[in-house]
Amino acid sequence: MKGKEYGFVLGKFAMDEIDKKILTSLQNDARVTVAHLSEQVSLTSSPCWRRVKALEESGVIRGYHAELDPRRLGYDVTAFVSVMLENHRIDVGDSFEVAVQGIPQVVACHNVSGRYDFMLEVVATDLEAFGEFARNVLRTLPGVKEIYSSFSLKSIKHQRRLPLP
Amino acid sequence: MKGKEYGFVLGKFAMDEIDKKILTSLQNDARVTVAHLSEQVSLTSSPCWRRVKALEESGVIRGYHAELDPRRLGYDVTAFVSVMLENHRIDVGDSFEVAVQGIPQVVACHNVSGRYDFMLEVVATDLEAFGEFARNVLRTLPGVKEIYSSFSLKSIKHQRRLPLP
DNA sequence: GGTGAAAGCGAGGACCA
DNA sequence: TGGTCCTCGCTTTCACC
Secondary structure, eight states: OOOOSSSEEETTEEEOHHHHHHHHHHHHOTTOOHHHHHHHTTSOHHHHHHHHHHHHHHTSEEEEEEEEOTGGGTOOEEEEEEEEESOOOHHHHHHHHHHHHTOTTEEEEEEESSSOSEEEEEEESSHHHHHHHHHHTGGGSTTEEEEEEEEEEEEEEOOOOOOOO | OOOOSSSEEETTEEEOHHHHHHHHHHHHOTTOOHHHHHHHTTOOHHHHHHHHHHHHHHTSEEEEEEEEOTGGGTOOEEEEEEEEESOOOHHHHHHHHHHHHTOTTEEEEEEESSSOSEEEEEEESSHHHHHHHHHHTGGGSTTEEEEEEEEEEEEEEOOOOOOOO
């Protein structure tokens, strides 16, 4: 944690404009060199490198990941699956969460408010494979009462860049 | 595009086990060095480097991005917003899509099947800010008839790793 | 497709202002 | 905090298998 005197306090990390620029760059391209990054933010590479490390250690940066193209990997189907559990006992929710963690086709999962309890994002090679997956895997997960599937017809925006105001 | 004689044809790219291992590593950590990557896949760094470049150029790897922690950036609210348009004329859908692209709070958006037309993932500093955003931005987008918001209470899985079978 | 070597550059640390 | 310098290791490319 840094002890800057200036800069916005966003959440738990005191960030200035330079940090925001760094984060913007790293969201766009996680493999930029510190040398290039330091040019963009008008610093020399050492302080720039130290800021990156501080952002990593503070947890602002959770990690760096390659973004793959699902279709080129053979995943022609992306589905958003809303799941309703039978009851709201803690252990039912917990075992559902644990089970979901272990299913690679589920690429994202949130516990949500509203009519359903969980929102899953699922990939599958095709509709048939998704159907089997829904029937044989999702519906058999602990406590599942109802599921509603909605298919992605087109991905309008998939870069998950957080805005840095 | 490579012309390998063996390996699975997944989608449009002929991949072998080594490519899959490379992609798995890069999904986990986009900043691994080629030197380290080549150790993991039992190659020397040159062919490993060429494979990575081929995967990038073929479009299997779309990019490398830093994953940031929304809460540490002050985004305490993540919402899934389902949007229904007034009609299904192409131009209405198109202008909605264009509008959405320009809104940084919308971190992801899909055109979907089912009761609603679009599924958005939105970040906001708090519920009040989200409410204002929904009222002043989302509801005023071209052609919007109805929106339904569901809030993420807990992120169960956010690493968006695609499985490499 | 793979290997090994070589040049050049960046990461990361020590130290000063 | 930012800047300079320095060194080791990696990246990248080459010629060759």
